[in-house]
Amino acid sequence: MNKLIKGLLFAISLFAGGAALAEPVPGKDYTLLKPAQPASTTKIEVMEFFFYGCSHCFHLHPLLSEWEKTMPKDVEMVLVPTIFRDNWEPMARTFYALESLGQQQKLHDALYRAWNEDKIDINDEDKVSDFVARHGVDKAKFSAAYNSFSMQSKVTRAKQMIRSYGINSTPSLVVDGKYLITGLQPADTIRVLGEVVAMARKEHKK
Numbered sequence: 001m002n003k004l005i006k007g008l009l010f011a012i013s014l015f016a017g018g019a020a021l022a023e024p025v026p027g028k029d030y031t032l033l034k035p036a037q038p039a040s041t042t043k044i045e046v047m048e049f050f051f052y053g054c055s056h057c058f059h060l061h062p063l064l065s066e067w068e069k070t071m072p073k074d075v076e077m078v079l080v081p082t083i084f085r086d087n088w089e090p091m092a093r094t095f096y097a098l099e100s101l102g103q104q105q106k107l108h109d110a111l112y113r114a115w116n117e118d119k120i121d122i123n124d125e126d127k128v129s130d131f132v133a134r135h136g137v138d139k140a141k142f143s144a145a146y147n148s149f150s151m152q153s154k155v156t157r158a159k160q161m162i163r164s165y166g167i168n169s170t171p172s173l174v175v176d177g178k179y180l181i182t183g184l185q186p187a188d189t190i191r192v193l194g195e196v197v198a199m200a201r202k203e204h205k206k
Contacts (some may be wrong), residue, residue, distance in 0.1 A: 001198065002006060003097065009010045024028050024192050024195040025194050026201055027187075028197070029123045029181070029192040029195070030179045030180055030181045031179075031194060032179065032180070033166060033174065033178050036054060036177050036178035037055065037161075037164055037165055037174070037177040037178070039175055040078065041076045043074050043075060043076040043175065044074055044075045044076070044175065044197055044200045044201060044204065045057055045075075045076055045078060045173075045174075045175070046075060046077050046078070046173060046174075046175055047077075047165075047171065047173065047177075048078070048080065048172075048173055049077075049082045049165070049170055049172040049174070050079065050081065050130065050171050051081065051088055051091060052081075052091050052095075052112055053081045053088075053116070054082075054170045054171065055116055056170065057112075057171040059113070059186050060171050060189055061109075061112055062185045063186050063187065063189075064171075064189075067193065074201065074204075075197060077087060080158055080161055080162075081095040081096070082167060082170050083158055084162075085160055087123060090122075090125060091123070091128075092154075092158055093146050093155060094111070094122075094128050094146070096145075096151060096154045096155070097138065097142055097145035097146040097148075098132065098142070098150065100148075100180075101137065101138075101141060101142065103137050104114040104134070106136075106137055114131065117203045125143070125147075127145070129143055129145075131144055161162050165180070166180070175193070175196045175198045176196060179196045179199075179200065181196065182194060
């Protein structure tokens with residue numbers, strides 16, 4: 001186990017155990033969204049804007065996954081596939097199609113590896129349909145979900161959220177619709193995330 005993962009697991013254990021965390025520094029660790037956006041849950045919402053082909057997202061992913069496994073019950077994770085260009089839309093459709101089939105978590109890691117390690121071209125419907133089929137997803141059902149009527153509304157909603165949240169890079173994390181964490185190294189992102197969640201929890205108790 002490398003030093004980065006060891007350090008992360010130690011930080012997570014402190015966070016999960018309720019240890020005191022430092023106060024994050026606005027303008028350095030996070031920025032405030034103006035205007036703040038309404039959270040979709042009564043819990044402390046952590047929203048990740050990501051793209052499978054983003055190397056920075058790929059490097060953050062294992063650390064964020066470990067953090068998610070130990071996050072408190074009052075925190076909820078929401079994933080938003082980011083669409084900055086038209087050729088990013090197939091991955092958003094893939095995410096939502098797999099989500100509708102209950103297969104998103106199963107293939108999440110595989111999609112990251114395909115882009116960033118295996119360099120597999122899966123950026124159109126035919127190629128990604130073949131890819132998910134090789135991973136046990138019914139190809140016909142996937143294609144139907146990928147092209148469903150509701151899919152366009154989900155894609156449109158994701159694009160609207162990217163604009164309203166002011167997202168201009170990936171990965172970006174938004175806590176409680178108001179705190180934006182982006183541009184940090186993976187370990188620092190996880191550290192600041194824990195600090196901001198703790199700060200948001202205090203606000204929820206007021």
